[in-house]
Amino acid sequence: xxxxxxxxxxxxxxxxxxxxxxxxxxxxxxxxxxxxxxxxxxxxxxxxxxxxxxxxxxxxxxxxxxxxxxxxxxxxxxxxxxxxxxxxxxxxxxxxxxxxxxxxxxxxxxxxxxxxxxxxxxxxxxxxxxxxxxxxxxxxxxxxxxxxxxxxxxxxxxxxxxxxxxxxxxxxxxxxxxxxxxxxxxxxxxxxxxxxxxxxxxxxxxxxxxxxxxxxxxxxxxxxxxxxxxxxxxxxxxxxxxxxxxxxxxxxxxxxxxxxxxxxxxxxxxxxxxxxxxxxxxxxxxxxxxxxxxxxxxxxxxxxxxxxxxxxxxxxxxxxxxxxxxxxxxxxxxxxxxxxxxxxxxxxxxxxxx
Amino acid sequence: xxxxxxxxxxxxxxxxxxxxxxxxxxxxxxxxxxxxxxxxxxxxxxxxxxxxxxxxxxxxxxxxxxxxxxxxxxxxxxxxxxxxxxxxxxxxxxxxxxxxxxxxxxxxxxxxxxxxxxxxxxxxxxxxxxxxxxxxxxxxxxxxxxxxxxxxxxxxxxxxxxxxxxxxxxxxxxxxxxxxxxxxxxxxxxxxxxxxxxxxxxxxxxxxxxxxxxxxxxxxxxxxxxxxxxxxxxxxxxxxxxxxxxxxxxxxxxxxxxxxxxxxxxxxxxxxxxxxxxxxxxxxxxxxxxxxxxxxxxxxxx
Numbered sequence: 266x267x268x269x270x271x272x273x274x275x276x277x278x279x280x281x282x283x284x285x286x287x288x289x290x291x292x293x294x295x296x297x298x299x300x301x302x303x304x305x306x307x308x309x310x311x312x313x314x315x316x317x318x319x320x321x322x323x324x325x326x327x328x329x330x331x332x333x334x335x336x337x338x339x340x341x342x343x344x345x346x347x348x349x350x351x352x353x354x355x356x357x358x359x360x361x362x363x364x365x366x367x368x369x370x371x372x373x374x375x376x377x378x379x380x381x382x383x384x385x386x387x388x389x390x391x392x393x394x395x396x397x398x399x400x401x402x403x404x405x406x407x408x409x410x411x412x413x414x415x416x417x418x419x420x421x422x423x424x425x426x427x428x429x430x431x432x433x434x435x436x437x438x439x440x441x442x443x444x445x446x447x448x449x450x451x452x453x454x455x456x457x458x459x460x461x462x463x464x465x466x467x468x469x470x471x472x473x474x475x476x477x478x479x480x481x482x483x484x485x486x487x488x489x490x491x492x493x494x495x496x497x498x499x500x501x502x503x504x505x506x507x508x509x510x511x512x513x514x515x516x517x518x519x520x521x522x523x524x525x526x527x528x529x530x531x532x533x534x535x536x537x538x539x540x541x542x543x544x545x546x547x548x549x550x551x552x553x554x555x556x557x558x559x560x561x562x563x564x565x566x567x568x569x570x571x572x573x574x575x576x577x578x579x580x581x582x583x584x585x586x587x588x589x590x591x592x593x594x595x596x597x598x599x600x601x602x603x604x605x606x607x608x609x610x611x612x613x614x615x616x617x618x619x
Numbered sequence: 620x621x622x623x624x625x626x627x628x629x630x631x632x633x634x635x636x637x638x639x640x641x642x643x644x645x646x647x648x649x650x651x652x653x654x655x656x657x658x659x660x661x662x663x664x665x666x667x668x669x670x671x672x673x674x675x676x677x678x679x680x681x682x683x684x685x686x687x688x689x690x691x692x693x694x695x696x697x698x699x700x701x702x703x704x705x706x707x708x709x710x711x712x713x714x715x716x717x718x719x720x721x722x723x724x725x726x727x728x729x730x731x732x733x734x735x736x737x738x739x740x741x742x743x744x745x746x747x748x749x750x751x752x753x754x755x756x757x758x759x760x761x762x763x764x765x766x767x768x769x770x771x772x773x774x775x776x777x778x779x780x781x782x783x784x785x786x787x788x789x790x791x792x793x794x795x796x797x798x799x800x801x802x803x804x805x806x807x808x809x810x811x812x813x814x815x816x817x818x819x820x821x822x823x824x825x826x827x828x829x830x831x832x833x834x835x836x837x838x839x840x841x842x843x844x845x846x847x848x849x850x851x852x853x854x855x856x857x858x859x860x861x862x863x864x865x866x867x868x869x870x871x872x873x874x875x876x877x878x879x880x881x882x883x884x885x886x887x888x889x890x891x892x893x894x895x896x897x898x899x900x901x902x903x904x905x906x907x908x909x910x911x912x913x914x915x916x917x918x919x920x921x
Contacts, residue, residue: 316806336809343810349803353825363811366821411807418811 266327266421266454267292268313273322275308282308283319284478293452295445297459297469301501305478306458307426313456314424315339326421339422342415342453346427348407350399356410357395360385363418385413388447405436409443416451425457429464441468462502466490474498496613499540506546506584509615512537517612520582521557524610536615543587545609548573548597556606559584561597566590573597575605669887672880684870684878685885689858693866693882699774700849700862701842704781708838712789713831717823719790720797721805731794737786745783746851749776772854777862780848785838792834796827829904833897840893844886 268290275283282305290296298306311317313324315336324332331339351359358365360382364373373381386392389409399407408428415423428444429437445468448455459465465472466486474481474489474497482494493499500507510519512529519539529535549556562583563574571590576583584605588596597603641647674681684690715734719727737745751757753770763770770776804826808818824831846864853860855869863886870879 314810316810336806337812337814339810341810343807345803345807347803349807351804351807351822351826362808362813362821366808366811366813366817414807414811 268422268454268456269323269325269328270309270313271323271325273309273312273319273324275305275312275317275319281305281478283312286322286475286478286480288473288480288483290454290456292454294470295448295455295457295468297457297465297472298475299459299462299465299472299501300475300481302460304475306460306475309475310424310426310456310458313422314341314343316343340418340420342412342418342420342423344408344411344415344423344425344428346430348399348404348411348431350407350411350414352399354398355395356386356391356397356399356402357382359399359410360414360417362414381417385417386410388416389413403436404432405440408432408440412447420453423453423455425455427458427460429461430459437464444468466502474501476501493540493611496538496540499611499613504543504585504587505540506543508539508541508582510537510539511535512612517610519610519612521577521579522605522607522610524607524612526610526612529612529614537612538615539610539612541584541607541610543572543585544570545607546584546586547606547608548575548586548588549604549606550596550601551604554604556604559603559605561599561601561603564595564597564599566595571595575603577605666887669880669883672876673884675880676877680877681881681884684875684881687878689861690866690878690882692858693861693863694885696774696777696861697843697863700777700781701839703778704785704842705835705839707782708785708789709831709835711786712793712834712838715790716793716797717819719794721802734787734790734794737784738791742780742784742845742847743851746780746848749779749783749848749852753779771852772856772860774860776852777849777860780852781842781845784845784848785842788838788841789831789834792830792837793827796830797823800826829900832900836893836896836900840890843889 269288271287273283273286274281284305286305286309298309300306308317312319315331315334318333322332323330326334326339351362354362361378364378364381367373372378383392383395386395389412391406391409391413394402394406394410399410402410408431412425412428425444429440432440441464444457457468466489469486471483471485472489473483476497482489482498484492489498490502493502499505508519508522510517510522511534512518512526513532513534515525515527515530517524517526517529517537517539519537519541522539522541524539524541526537526539529537547556548559557577557579559575559577561573562576563572565572569590571588573586573588574583575586586605642650673684715730718724719730750771752759753763753776754760755764755771757771760771770779804822805818808822813821843862844864845862846868849862850865850868853862853865855861855865857869861869863882867879867883867886870876870882
């Protein structure tokens, strides 16, 4: 089922949680709502679920207005950050809950419920925990049970609010891959909220980046990473060196680094801010040749990459550079003079805020 | 009192461990001795004396004092007052706690303060309020008289006064508990298609049941033992508007000490039963928690 939201606005007191948000979620896709905490992403999810109502705007399910449809009738599966499992019920009863509260006429028989619950528990690979209580489960297990419970009512949409936010790093990683595979199996329209860009990049078909109640950019993980639409997106997704300078005639000068800036073709220089990814800077030994002269300040090996900190003496600007790394050999030593060459950059006009 | 009540609502397991914060042995001994001496003088000795006095004229006199028609009527009236006040306050308390913790609205703080009012106000004043409202010279007095309804110096007044003084117990017990639990379980139930009633009965109620029972026990103890407020509205009509505490006072004022203490011993027994029930609930609650914790620990090991 496709979901559309149109011109959503929501304020809490003086706080603008959502400011004119319009989005379309296609049938069967897995979308991440990504943004810093307090950006309104959870509010958006809760409005789609019907746990919150917008001040203005509309929510459409398959083209039909569902803005004020009660959460009970929306047919959404919602997974909470802190699981919200019913603590006094066994895992089995938790998963069965959505089926057992149905009006008698629509309620499946006892055997049918048991069969469906066990099928769902098998789907989340926790069939052996049916008789346990939530207190007796690990965080990762609880979240999988919460997902099975949400799926039991055969929702048209699956909404997940920071589903892995309360878990430790390794479990998170496992569950991410698992969620992706599960989605590929079920093909149910799914939206999940996260503040973790890595999680969004790894799991989602598309990412919606939200900042201060507004949509900053919508796109596939590749689009968002390779063509950030705003300084905010550039800063939020991946690491970036942020440099100020001036641009004119299609080129920008950022602390001595010269990078192409085709958007700035005018002749008089304009103040700009440029972003360069650490892996988009090359280092060349020696102090003669192309690029700008810098001094190596630190070298550290992080996994398969070599992180080199360099400083441009002129203007005293520090740069982070990331180089591919093979074997134990470090090509540069601390204190060595080298030359830095940017091979890709993104330049934005500077207006007070950035 | 709130300290005692909140002990059940605090979550998490109590971890017993050796603490760095401790005192010299003599000081600990002294403090413990002081506490015990205080308890002895102010609680145990009076309690023992109550029973001693009650039995001072022997078994027969004791039983006679309890089975005497006026005493028997007082017992019945006390049971009626508690039997009405407790269920009413369970409903009020749950409704108040529910609305205060699950919804956002203006004037929430005012409502919380109002719930505490009966704790803050002297019970005598509580009684007087009802006399002023329902008494023959009160606001509604003439109208009530016209319609041949009596509230003050009758059973309804006693029930009203009891409801007033016991109002905070259930709500006060539930509010912190429900606040801490938040609304996500209820929200989960709603997304799964449960109605409001189903959510309350199957999700909210089971998760507050220990706190609720605890509140009921305290509420009941106070309802049966209330003196001040009931005294003002009852009129002390023997065999008609006397509750147990009032009956004790009457007997005492008539120098029937043995009988007075015999009836008082019933109230004391009630207190003991209340304490035992309360401890039992705490014990069960604790055990449930520990069981869950043990099971979790076992699972982690395996």
